[in-house]
Amino acid sequence: MIEVNNLHKSFIDKKNMVKALDGLSFTAKNGEITGILGPNGAGKTTCLRTLYGLLKADEGSVLVDGINVLEDPLAVRQRLGIFPDKFGLYERLTAYEQVDYFASLHGMQGAKKKAAIVQIFKDLEMEELAHRKTVGFSQGQRMKVTLAQALVHQPKNFVLDEPTRGLDVMSTRVLRNHLAKFKEKGHCILFSSHVMQEVAALCDRVIIVSNGKLAAQGTPQELCDLAGEKLLEDAFVKLIGSDEGVAA
Numbered sequence: 001m002i003e004v005n006n007l008h009k010s011f012i013d014k015k016n017m018v019k020a021l022d023g024l025s026f027t028a029k030n031g032e033i034t035g036i037l038g039p040n041g042a043g044k045t046t047c048l049r050t051l052y053g054l055l056k057a058d059e060g061s062v063l064v065d066g067i068n069v070l071e072d073p074l075a076v077r078q079r080l081g082i083f084p085d086k087f088g089l090y091e092r093l094t095a096y097e098q099v100d101y102f103a104s105l106h107g108m109q110g111a112k113k114k115a116a117i118v119q120i121f122k123d124l125e126m127e128e129l130a131h132r133k134t135v136g137f138s139q140g141q142r143m144k145v146t147l148a149q150a151l152v153h154q155p156k157n158f159v160l161d162e163p164t165r166g167l168d169v170m171s172t173r174v175l176r177n178h179l180a181k182f183k184e185k186g187h188c189i190l191f192s193s194h195v196m197q198e199v200a201a202l203c204d205r206v207i208i209v210s211n212g213k214l215a216a217q218g219t220p221q222e223l224c225d226l227a228g229e230k231l232l233e234d235a236f237v238k239l240i241g242s243d244e245g246v247a248a
C-alpha cells in the first residue's frame with residue numbers, strides 16, 4: 001500500500017518559483033490498480049519521484065507498506081518496483097546481465113537470485129532475449145527488460161510513470177496483462193498517465209491531479225457520477241476544468 005500525505009514541492013526555475021505539488025494526498029491500495037491522471041505539468045512525475053526517494057518533498061510524507069520513505073529509504077526500495085519515465089538500458093550488457101545487475105543492487109545473490117531471474121524471464125515470455133545484448137532492441141523488447149529489472153526482486157508495490165508511452169499495441173497488451181496478474185496476486189500498482197482511455201481501461205481507482213492538487217478521486221463510475229457525465233473522458237475534462245494537456 002502506498003500513502004501520499006499532504007505533499008508539497010516547489011522548484012526554482014530561472015528565478016521563478018514553480019509549485020509542482022501543492023498539498024497532494026491519496027492512497028493506492030493493495031489488490032488494486034490506481035491511476036494518477038492529470039494534464040501535462042500537473043505534478044505526476046514529481047509525485048512519483050518523491051515516492052521513490054529521488055526528490056525530497058518540502059512538506060508532507062510518503063509511506064510504503066507503512067514505512068516512511070525518508071526514514072528508511074532502503075526498506076522502501078525493497079518494497080517498490082519502479083518503471084521510470086525515461087528508461088535507459090546498458091547496451092553492452094545482455095538482457096540477463098542487465099536484470100542480474102538490478103537484482104544484485106537489491107541485495108539478491110547466489111541460487112536465489114538466479115532462480116528469480118529465470119522466473120521473471122519466463123513470466124514475461126522473454127527467454128529468447130536473455131543472452132542478447134540490448135543494443136538494437138525494439139521498444140517493446142526494451143520495455144520487457146525494464147519490467148524484468150523492476151520486478152526481479154518481487155516487490156509488493158509497483159509504480160510506473162507513463163508506462164505505455166512509445167509502445168505499440170502488442171507491447172501495451174503484454175504490459176497490461178502483466179499488471180493484471182500483479183494485481184491478482186494482491187499487490188499494489190500505481191501508474192501515472194495523461195491518456196484517458198488507458199486509465200479508464202485499467203484502473204480500479206483514479207486520482208485526478210491538477211496543479212499539484214487532488215482534483216477528484218474514485219472509481220471510473222464514481223467520477224462519472226461526480227461530474228454528471230456519461231463518458232469518462234467528459235468527466236475528466238469537467239473535473240480538471242480544461243482539456244489542455246490530456247490525451248484521448
Ligand SMILES: Nc1ncnc2c1ncn2[C@@H]1O[C@H](COP(=O)(O)OP(=O)(O)OP(=O)(O)O)[C@@H](O)[C@H]1O
Nearest residue numbers: 011013018020039040041042043044045046047194
Ligand atoms: N527539476 C525541475 N525543475 C524545475 N521545474 C520542474 C522540475 N521538475 C518539474 N518541474 C515543474 O513542475 C511542474 C510539474 O511537473 P511534472 O513533471 O511533475 O508534471 P507531470 O504531471 O508529470 O507532467 P507530464 O504529463 O508533462 O509529464 C511543471 O511545471 C514542471 O515544469
